[in-house]
Amino acid sequence: MTLDVSTEGPQRMLGKDGKTEFVIREATYRDLNDVIAINRKVLPENYPNWFFVEHLEQFPKAFIVAEVGGRVVGYVMSRVEYGWSNVNKGKAVRRGHIVSVGVLPEARRLGIATAMMLRAMKAMKIYYGASEVYLEVRVSNTPAISLYEKLGYKIVGRIPRYYSDGEDAFLMACPL
Template sequence: ADGKVVGYIMPRIEWGFSNLRQLPVLVRKGHVVSIAVLEEYRRRGIATALLNASMQSMKNDYKAEEVYLEVRVSNDPAIALYEKLGFSKVKVLKAYYADGEDAYLMARPL
């Protein structure tokens, strides 16, 4: 878009308990702290490309075993995208957001 920033992703690598395994196991994991695409640029594959590139780097460059994120329970388009990319809902985080809305913690193996 002529050099215009239309989206971003803020990933990080953490060491902590697995969000996917039954037993409490410490793993290296990726965390998508934040991701956004300007409304007029949505549904063009930008978020998918950002997520796929980040997940590839998490796995190949940082040896992460899994990735997780939080999403508003009301954000159906984002939830559908994450599910399409292999994420599943792990649990509900009550009143996660400042306005009191719950979040789903979603995760997938890398």
């Protein structure tokens, strides 16, 4: 997998439908209300407002939003940690963590999540020194698992009852 996206400034892209234009860029404080609204609308896991602010302050280069027609329609919130590798067992590394990904239903299937993920992953590598990235995903979320596999992630573990409703999560990881 190549991280062939820019990490500087807004990027204009054409959706997979061949007609919808979208922009991916770093999030700003002005975007947080939209990001939080997307999180509340499309994901059962919701975070307090301060959690979004904290990630934007600490890892601004890896907090990515997507716009269609000037409206924020998606986000990827990330952080970088130091811990045991999910890729090279027994080794301590700087690893990126995709904390949350959300795209409004009307903006799905255009390649927006893929573009945002690639930009966040590249930023975690370039700006924060991550050598790998990981995430948790519901075992029932087949579309997300397929997306992550397409980006080079592999299932490296299963976390029982990870979600508040008791569903397990797959732990997926990818070298950068």
